[in-house]
Amino acid sequence: MTQLSQEIVDLVPDHVLGLLSPSEDALMAELSARDADLATLVGDLRDRLLPLDLSATPQPLPAGFTATVLSRIATLPQGALVAPANIPAAPRRLWPGLAAAVVGLAVGLGAATLRPRPAPQVVAVLVDDAGVPQAVVDDYGNDTATVRFVADITVPDDRALQVWTLPSADMGPVSLGVLDGRMAADLRFDDLPDPAAQQLYEVTLEPLGGSPTGRPTGPIIGKGLAAAQTGA
Amino acid sequence: MMSLAPAQSRRHRLPPRTVRVTMRARQTRQLTLRGRTLDDHDSTAHRADRLRRALIAVAAGQAYGIDAILATEGPLLLGVARRILGRSDLAEEALQDAMLQVWRKAHQWDAAHGSARGWICAVLRNRCLNMLRDGKRLALMDPADLAVLQDNRQQVVPEEGWEILCAPTRLRDCLHTLDDASRHAILLAHVAGFTHDEIAARTTAPLGSVKSMIRRGLQRLKECLG
The missing domain is CATH 1.10.10.10 (Winged helix-like DNA-binding domain superfamily/Winged helix DNA-binding domain)
Incomplete structure (x- = not known):
């Protein structure tokens, strides 16, 4: 509990009850995977509320249910949809910055959650080299996505942030949009296949107006793989 | 799981009627002890321990752990999903998907941070909530089905x-x-x-x-x- 900010702690109950938006939820999952204190707070509240789950009326599993599950997992590599293993855990000294980031996220999303919006198909938490979340991309399919920044990123006057995704190795990186400043933004683009789990998203620093080559050229601010929100 | 096999096969050999009588006798005995009994505690603790060991097995890539989770707590988990989703078919789909996620993510669970049952229930609830909040899926549903679903949830x-x-x-x-x-x-x-x-x-x-x-x-x- 040493360096966890009150703002993060305040999100724990809503996280456990399932009341957060998909992006906030993804961020909390990401943070709990990196911080034992936060994971304990989450696990502890879950366990305290367990009697409510235990009050459900048991339903017999239909015949062959377990066999179906086992045959489905037989075709599935383990760890397929989890965050990339090569992201290092955020060093503890970065927590204060991260706490500030989450305040920004919570405030930024407060207004957004009031608007009815379809659930995103995938959510990607983009992290920097040190594993600290920098931005969250919600991709809704149908060539629309949103990006929100959760860290304090310095953008020089002659540079702009550009969001990219890699729909497939064949297509190569495709721009989802060049941002005006580092505000949360709605992105609209053309004719991309619907997003898939594990699709790569990244934000780079490019010249004003966007990369001159149509491919990322500048330093990477953050990158991450998408987690599916609706499909398994 | 292995150690249970002989007991199960023995139970299967008994005539069903005998089993029912035995269970009723057992219930009566339990009820006499102030509602909650040592037996209850033992079985809850025992199931919690089986779940914990099952999840450790899953994290180690052992599919029998999934089998053990469903054998131990499958009906309860299906009941949790059924209560949120209001329909058996959706509940079964949610539990299937949740078990796939348990398979993929079990290595993220750490016993020091909370119980296996709490973690598994959280994965399942998450999946159910995603299904409920999936606009595309709801749009594809028959309006009558949707009405039944909403009615169930209201109650x-x-x-x-x-x-x-x-x-x-x-x-x-x-x-x-x-x-x-x-x-x-x-x-x-x-x-x-x-x-x-x-x-x-x-x-x-x-x-x-x-x-x-x-x-x-x-x-x-x-x-x-x-």
Whole structure:
């Protein structure tokens, strides 16, 4: 509990009850995977509320249910949809910055959650080299996505942030949009296949107006793989 | 799992009637001991331990762990999904998907941070909530089915007699100490999977006060639980 900010702690109950938006939820999952204190707070509240789950009326599993599950997992590599293993855990000294980031996220999303919006198909938490979340991309399919920044990123006057995704190795990186400043933004683009789990998203620093080559050229601010929100 | 095999096959050899009589006798004996018995504790603790070992096995890539989870707690898990989703077919789909996620993510679970049962239930609830909030899926559903689904959800948390949702535990005692509105909002969210917006619409309370009511209520619950 040493360096966890009150703002993060305040999100724990809503996280456990399932009341957060998909992006906030993804961020909390990401943070709990990196911080034992936060994971304990989450696990502890879950366990305290367990009697409510235990009050459900048991339903017999239909015949062959377990066999179906086992045959489905037989075709599935383990760890397929989890965050990339090569992201290092955020060093503890970065927590204060991260706490500030989450305040920004919570405030930024407060207004957004009031608007009815379809659930995103995938959510990607983009992290920097040190594993600290920098931005969250919600991709809704149908060539629309949103990006929100959760860290304090310095953008020089002659540079702009550009969001990219890699729909497939064949297509190569495709721009989802060049941002005006580092505000949360709605992105609209053309004719991309619907997003898939594990699709790569990244934000780079490019010249004003966007990369001159149509491919990322500048330093990477953050990158991450998408987690599916609706499909398994 | 292996050690249970002989006991199971022996039970299967008994005539069904004998089994029923035995179970009834056992229930009667348990009820005489102030409602909660050592047997209850043993079986709950035993199941918790089986789940813990099963999840460790899954994390190690052993598929029999999934089998063990479903054998131990499958019916309860299906019941949890059925209560949130209101339909058996959706509940079965949710539990299947959740078990796939358990398979993929088991290595993220750490016993030091919470129980295996709590973690597995969280994965399942998450999956159920995603299904409920999936606009595309809802758009594809037959309007009549959708109406049934919504009706079912409306009835999960009763206005009166909420105690049915929580066994006599410390949690129930502490829920009793909350004001009616906070308790109702917390139960709507956790048991029936309603969002802040849905709870606000349902209770005709402003969204902001629903949010703070839930947060305050949970804080008081935690203090009461100690």
